[in-house]
Amino acid sequence: MADLTTPEAQISEDPAEAGIRSETREVLLDAAERLFARVGIERASLRAITREAGANLASVHYHFGSKDALIQAVFARRLGPINRERVELLTRLQEEAGSEAVPLHDILFAFVEPVMRMLRHRDPAEARAAHELARLVVQALNDPEGPAREIVLREFHEVKERFLAALARALPDLPREDLFWRFHFMVGAMAHTASSSYMVAQLSDGLCDACDVDGMTERLVAFVAAGLQGPSVEVRR
């Protein structure tokens, strides 16, 4: 992160080697991610990770400083691009809309698309890895003592603010209190879908196809849109 001098840059001049991109740091991140998905973050020992990476046990401490820092790096590497893209998509929509509010459906789509694109990956192994990453994020979010929770929340912060503002404009008649609650319900539905969509396949005995990411996305957006637009309830206090 603070690696501004990039002392490795002068080494790999070989074009073939540059194509393979097998720098230890990256290989370690890949291996860690794979193992986190397979056995869980806590249970993935540095010994197992470095073995998987074909690297030395001490290399993790050289490149990251600690296991916790490695964990954080794994999450930051994935979540950064996704959340940046969410914000960029929304920005583009707002530019197109000019002084109008962005349509609800478009906002929701911009929110889920960057995640769903990962799940839709052509390579089944990559798609599976994406599902497991989503699962890891939910796991991290529900582990208050875990080292990844903070990263996930920080990476999500700007997304949350921007999309809440956009939703407030798209749903001008919805009381702010309802907006916050419904945003929360929406995040829950989406997180559970991204992390456990395979469950729908077994729940429906194969009728629903979790690999049909586009269909899943459309259904999810439709469900959430209907929920957001529903009537406000009278809440007696």
Added chain:
Amino acid sequence: MADLTTPEAQISEDPAEAGIRSETREVLLDAAERLFARVGIERASLRAITREAGANLASVHYHFGSKDALIQAVFARRLGPINRERVELLTRLQEEAGSEAVPLHDILFAFVEPVMRMLRHRDPAEARAAHELARLVVQALNDPEGPAREIVLREFHEVKERFLAALARALPDLPREDLFWRFHFMVGAMAHTASSSYMVAQLSDGLCDACDVDGMTERLVAFVAAGLQGPSVEVRR
């Protein structure tokens, strides 16, 4: 579980002692639950649990056989009653409805009420414990190698089947494929709400009150009901 002989029964004749219910087994379960919530399941060592319980390290192995068995017992003890009550509430609704379909709102309410009742506990410490239990359940569900996942799924199985059937009757025009997907979205919204409702308070800068469990429940049910009843999307394959 297979404790049919109950060899302890002959011991505590004292009425005062019976009221306190301080049998080691139960004390261990309480202590474990408390520690799981505080530091996470994996990070709660048997040493810390038995210290918290005022019991001996070896007592866990005597009463449960292993740490994994203790973990499973903690979850089973809580989830059993909740899920049994969900089913009972639904059964009662169906008896009242006779040959009619149970109204959607009532079905949803029966689904969430037993969970929300825990969160609404008068004692703030108990209410907090309930939130953390919900968080533990979500955590367990997202940890494929964890010993609690299987228990959670097994305890939920009958609930799932019963409520899916009831929803199918309440929403006769909804294609089955949509029903499965929307049920999944619903579970996600509810799980995230039960486990992380405190986030809404900080998200809304205090405007939303996560302690107002009744208001939260009504909003959640309204959101999900609107989502379930929304129009089916045309999905191109």
Added chain:
DNA sequence: GTCTATAGGTGGATAGAC
């Protein structure tokens, strides 16, 4: 930057006295 060796600690489990 990589690797070996090892320090220093904690974990779950169990044998056997009481």
Added chain:
DNA sequence: GTCTATCCACCTATAGAC
């Protein structure tokens, strides 16, 4: 049923040679 003492596997982290 309870408790002590102990086994042994495994972990992260680091020092220091190359």
